[in-house]
Amino acid sequence: MLFNALLIALREIRRNLTRSFLTVIGIVIGVAAVVTMVTLGRGATQEIKQQISKMGSNLLILRPGQGWWNWGAPQFTIDDVEAIRDQVPGIRKLAPFVQTNASAVYQENDRNTDIRGTTPDYFDIGNWQIASGRIFTEDEVSEAAPVCVIGETIRKELFGEGVDPLGSKIRVKSMTLEVIGLTTIKGQGGFGEDMDDDITTPYTTVLRRLTGRGGGRNISQVMISGKDGYPGAHIVADVSSLMRERRKVSHNEQDNFNVFDSLQLADVISSSTKVMTSLLGAVAGVSLLVGGIGIMNIMLVSVTERTREIGIRLAIGARAREVLLQFLVEAVTLSCVGGITGIILAYALCDILADVVGAPFIFDPGINMIAFVFSAAIGILFGFMPARRAASLDPIEALRHE
Amino acid sequence: MNAEPLIELRGLTKTYGTGDAAFKALSGVDLDIHRGEFLAVMGPSGSGKSTLMNILGCLDSPTSGSYRFKNIEVQTLNQDQRSLIRRHALGFIFQGFNLLARTSALENVELPLLYRGYSRKQRHDLARQALASVGLPDKQRNTPAELSGGQQQRVAIARAIVTSPDTLFADEPTGNLDSKTTHEIMELLRHLNTDRGISIIMVTHEKDVAVYAKRHIHVLDGLIDQDSGS
Numbered sequence: 001m002l003f004n005a006l007l008i009a010l011r012e013i014r015r016n017l018t019r020s021f022l023t024v025i026g027i028v029i030g031v032a033a034v035v036t037m038v039t040l041g042r043g044a045t046q047e048i049k050q051q052i053s054k055m056g057s058n059l060l061i062l063r064p065g066q067g068w069w070n071w072g073a074p075q076f077t078i079d080d081v082e083a084i085r086d087q088v089p090g091i092r093k094l095a096p097f098v099q100t101n102a103s104a105v106y107q108e109n110d111r112n113t114d115i116r117g118t119t120p121d122y123f124d125i126g127n128w129q130i131a132s133g134r135i136f137t138e139d140e141v142s143e144a145a146p147v148c149v150i151g152e153t154i155r156k157e158l159f160g161e162g163v164d165p166l167g168s169k170i171r172v173k174s175m176t177l178e179v180i181g182l183t184t185i186k187g188q189g190g191f192g193e194d195m196d197d198d199i200t201t202p203y204t205t206v207l208r209r210l211t212g213r214g215g216g217r218n219i220s221q222v223m224i225s226g227k228d229g230y231p232g233a234h235i236v237a238d239v240s241s242l243m244r245e246r247r248k249v250s251h252n253e254q255d256n257f258n259v260f261d262s263l264q265l266a267d268v269i270s271s272s273t274k275v276m277t278s279l280l281g282a283v284a285g286v287s288l289l290v291g292g293i294g295i296m297n298i299m300l301v302s303v304t305e306r307t308r309e310i311g312i313r314l315a316i317g318a319r320a321r322e323v324l325l326q327f328l329v330e331a332v333t334l335s336c337v338g339g340i341t342g343i344i345l346a347y348a349l350c351d352i353l354a355d356v357v358g359a360p361f362i363f364d365p366g367i368n369m370i371a372f373v374f375s376a377a378i379g380i381l382f383g384f385m386p387a388r389r390a391a392s393l394d395p396i397e398a399l400r401h402e
Numbered sequence: 403m404n405a406e407p408l409i410e411l412r413g414l415t416k417t418y419g420t421g422d423a424a425f426k427a428l429s430g431v432d433l434d435i436h437r438g439e440f441l442a443v444m445g446p447s448g449s450g451k452s453t454l455m456n457i458l459g460c461l462d463s464p465t466s467g468s469y470r471f472k473n474i475e476v477q478t479l480n481q482d483q484r485s486l487i488r489r490h491a492l493g494f495i496f497q498g499f500n501l502l503a504r505t506s507a508l509e510n511v512e513l514p515l516l517y518r519g520y521s522r523k524q525r526h527d528l529a530r531q532a533l534a535s536v537g538l539p540d541k542q543r544n545t546p547a548e549l550s551g552g553q554q555q556r557v558a559i560a561r562a563i564v565t566s567p568d569t570l571f572a573d574e575p576t577g578n579l580d581s582k583t584t585h586e587i588m589e590l591l592r593h594l595n596t597d598r599g600i601s602i603i604m605v606t607h608e609k610d611v612a613v614y615a616k617r618h619i620h621v622l623d624g625l626i627d628q629d630s631g632s
Contacts, residue, residue, distance in 0.1 A: 004516055004517070004519065007516065008516060011505075011509065015502070015503075015504045015505055016504070305503070308500070309502060311500070312500050312501075312502060312513075313513070313517075314485060314488075315459075315461060315488065315494050315500070316488065316489070316494065316513055316514045316517065316561065317485055317486070317488040317489025317490070317492075317514055317517050317518075317565075318485060318489075318517050319481075319482045319485040319486070320481055320482065320485070321482070322517065394461065394462050394463065394481075395461045395462075395488075396456045396461040396462045399461075399496070399500060
């Protein structure tokens with residue numbers, strides 16, 4: 001009986017190709033829209049989270065001034081760094097950070113890049129791995145040793161791809177730095193910057209030999225990594241009150257520094273992408289609904305013809321349940337074909353759009369199920385319900401249906 | 403003629419609607435039809451002749467009275483059981499042909515066999531034979547839209563006889579056809595009755611169609627008022 005129903009249903013689908021096609025296309029568009037939007041949205045959220053985690057987990061950055069720009073607010077001293085290390089609980093590691101821009105030269109190649117001065121802990125805080133060689137030591141920091149760790153972009157620009165730079169000497173301004181390490185490739189940062197385009201040296205080296213500002217207020221940032229699970233907000237509060245005290249900020253004055261919390265940023269950004277994803281999902285949901293209404297429309301319009309068809313089938317000896325099974329198989333077949341095509345189309349779209357948007361492509365079985373089940377339910381409901389009514393009629397009434 | 407009637411109606415009534423709006427289409431019909439008869443049911447519009455035929459054909463159910471078909475009390479059967487009687491014993495020909503649109507003649511004729519669970523080969527063979535026996539051996543692939551009215555009715559007849567039914571019901575089978583085609587169709591029905599022994603019950607209001615039948619009954623106001631006898 002099922003095989004028969006399948007045979008008859010497939011004949012009916014073939015017989016009414018236009019109607020079948022329109023039904024399927026309604027489902028295809030609805031499913032494809034929802035799956036594409038949600039998949040891309042999830043991908044974007046994931047991408048942003050990854051970008052932020054590249055900066056280092058639990059990362060806090062203490063900077064002078066308010067916001068991103070330093071409007072002449074005083075920088076920090078190395079004593080400030082030690083005070084934070086000693087007095088603020090919940091800190092795993094911290095490192096002073098100074099930065100200058102200079103041209104690095106090796107033989108006839110040169111590259112204008114960031115020169116970063118810091119301590120060995122910086123590599124841990126910033127989640128930097130060493131591909132070859134080593135990082136500099138605390139002793140080298142104390143000695144202001146002329147050593148540096150370079151990123152892949154610097155290696156490529158100064159030495160050429162695949163060339164071992166270890167032991168080579170590069171010139172930056174008037175000093176010569178020995179390359180002792182190469183970091184693994186990090187790629188693009190959260191703001192589209194090249195994270196492999198920098199040279200890292202002991203901060204003492206930068207201060208004494210490059211910027212010529214020995215001692216005093218010369219630390220431009222302090223990188224702080226909180227202990228796992230320790231709330232970043234507590235560290236922010238403790239660092240802030242310590243800094244207000246040390247920098248002699250009175251009650252009625254605003255902070256002349258700020259503490260940036262990467263987790264907080266991650267939360268803000270990911271919650272705003274979530275809002276965007278839901279918004280896109282809602283728009284896509286409307287298209288699924290419109291697709292569904294299209295299916296209803298087509299199904300209801302064909303009720304008259306189908307009622308007569310049911311009458312004919314009943315008259316020549318089909319039982320109501322055989323006719324119903326045929327209609328159910330038809331509706332299920334069309335809905336499934338539409339649903340599966342929609343999902344395939346969605347992935348084709350995601351594949352193309354993922355490159356454009358720059359988000360990774362994350363398969364989410366949940367949204368596929370929801371979109372598929374919803375469209376299938378509409379297709380089956382509106383394919384099946386009119387048939388159910390018609391099949392309950394006396395055959396002669398179904399035949400007379402106008 | 404077989405002593406046991408094929409069809410036995412006793413006090414059959416059919417009422418449409420309820421209360422004041424109730425309309426009595428049949429008001430107590432008694433009728434015996436035997437195997438091999440070719441019966442023409444005649445009468446003016448609204449006399450109840452189509453209602454009578456629909457009930458005989460198990461397409462409609464009576465309000466009261468008894469209908470025995472081959473000793474089965476049809477009025478006690480449910481819809482599915484009546485479907486099975488139609489499937490195994492009855493064939494139908496309608497005024498409007500009632501073929502499936504956009505479906506080839508062969509597939510239309512195969513339809514009853516599908517519900518009987520015949521194999522693909524059996525279906526094809528029987529459907530081809532049936533189409534050949536109504537004079538359309540070369541129209542298997544044509545859809546109803548590509549056939550003339552007479553050809554469509556021949557396809558419908560092929561569909562009705564492909565299962566070799568005991569009884570064929572024809573509701574104004576020539577109502578939509580010109581007089582030449584009418585006589586071709588009627589010759590075909592007469593041939594099915596005489597050569598293949600299929601009982602035929604035909605509703606018509608045309609006298610020159612009714613002459614092909616061996617027995618005539620006349621229905622008026624829901625009652626049989628004339629019966630030429632078997």
